[in-house]
Amino acid sequence: MIETVTVEPDLVQLRTTRRAWPSSCNVYLVHDGDGAVMVDTGLGVEPDLGALCDAAASALSAWGQSLRDIHTILLTHTHTDHAGGTVPLARRTGATVRLPVRGWAQAADPHWQAHHILPSEVQRELDAARDFDVAAHMRTDTMPQLFAEAADVDFRLVEDGDKFQAGRYRLRAYHLPGHDVAHIAWVDLDTGVAFTGDMLVARGTSLPWYPPNAGGVGGYLDSLARLGELPVRLACPGHSSVNRGIDVVADLVRATTQAVLDRDRGLLAALLAAPSAFATLDDLIYGADVRGVIPWASSVTVAHLRRLEEQGLVSRRPDGLYLSEPKAAERYLKRIAPPQT
Incomplete structure (x- = not known):
């Protein structure tokens, strides 16, 4: 269910092989001295959550570490396939959670998931989805534990331009709305490593995807243009395999556009x-x-x-x-x- 890919000696991708919804995003582990950083968490339901914990524990053991050594969880955005497992993982590891400031509402109240993902304007056009309760679906099937219900978890809100040191990577948060109103990419300008979330087209998925209440077409195109200006040499996406080479990543930005x-x-x-x-x-x-x-x-x-x-x-x-x-x-x-x- 989860394939472990060594991207760099200090960077591992935990890649979900199941594509049918609901399914988790790629999760990344970064070696950080005596600890580790996790980027995104996948779904908060079984079998995804248990499979992720097992795969992460196995990957960390190669560094002489365990789940309890994960000290920080970084989120690219709070769609439930990326953030659904945040609360249970934070409780299990004791990690601090850093998330985009505008992502809090969606992670705290399923109403905002529905507002951004399947707004009433869309449901008006769709007979089949007119009565679909996306908020209930997201809560029950993807993210049972909401951020607002986790007073014991240390949440830190991230703004555009904020920086975080993860091992040898000095990551900067770039706000890139369109796919999600709060979407950020974590980018190290020195090494060219970037955790790009759901910004880039990924074969075998519905990406690129950009709802009207999250930035829409214009926001997405503007964000692609901003991402394209960065010297990204290794793009670590939320879905599909990593992309190596500055020209490869630039071509992918152009292809997505x-x-x-x-x-x-x-x-x-x-x-x-x-x-x-x-x-x-x-x-x-x-x-x-x-x-x-x-x-x-x-x-x-x-x-x-x-x-x-x-x-x-x-x-x-x-x-x-x-x-x-x-x-x-x-x-x-x-x-x-x-x-x-």
């Missing part, structure tokens, strides 16, 4: 052909097989339509059909066309 713009292109091409219902447009972003497992996949479609509407390119008619403004749409499509190779 193009994947986002290609979704705009697909939606506008369809709307230039004919006014379309949301369900038709939704199929252009994610297939029914993905939406059947994670109804909030459709939040990305709404994020695109909201941004295109704000730009004067798309409008929603009273009958619910979407249509494009042809001349403006055609100009925009020329501007975002992929570069010729």
Whole structure:
């Protein structure tokens, strides 16, 4: 269930091999002298939590350490596949938890998970998800122990620009909203090591994913541009394998950016052909097989339509059909066309 990958002698990836939701993110361990730092925690339910503890204990033993030697948990964001296991792991290890300041609300109250992940604007468009209680699902199936219920855990809130020393890595927090309103990447500018969370496209996942209430398309593109300016040589993502080489990482940032713009292109091409219902447009972003497992996949479609509407390119008619403004749409499509190779 969990594959242990030695990234560097002092850096280990605990990679979940199960892809079907709910499943945990990648978790990282950093050797820090007599202790260790954990980056993200995965889900807070079984079998994920127990499997993570077993895998982490085995990896730490190679450094002559145990779970109790984890002194800090760093979070990239507080989606439950990244932070669901935080409270039980903090209690088991005694670790201090450092999380993005804007991530507290989602980790303390499932209402805010629902607000950011599957907002009512999205549910309005979806017959199948109209009555889906995402808050209850997240609490029951992914994160039973909320931060607000853990007064015994030492939580520290992190702002953009804050620094933390983890072994030989001097990590700086970069606020990169879009996938999540609170999303940060932990980056060491000297070594080029970066814990990028869910910023980059990952094969076999729904990424890139960016709901309208978490930064949406514009926020995500701005964050990709900011990440692309950093000298990242080793990207440690929340899902999939690590990416080595400054050119490899730069190419991945560009590929993720193009994947986002290609979704705009697909939606506008369809709307230039004919006014379309949301369900038709939704199929252009994610297939029914993905939406059947994670109804909030459709939040990305709404994020695109909201941004295109704000730009004067798309409008929603009273009958619910979407249509494009042809001349403006055609100009925009020329501007975002992929570069010729």
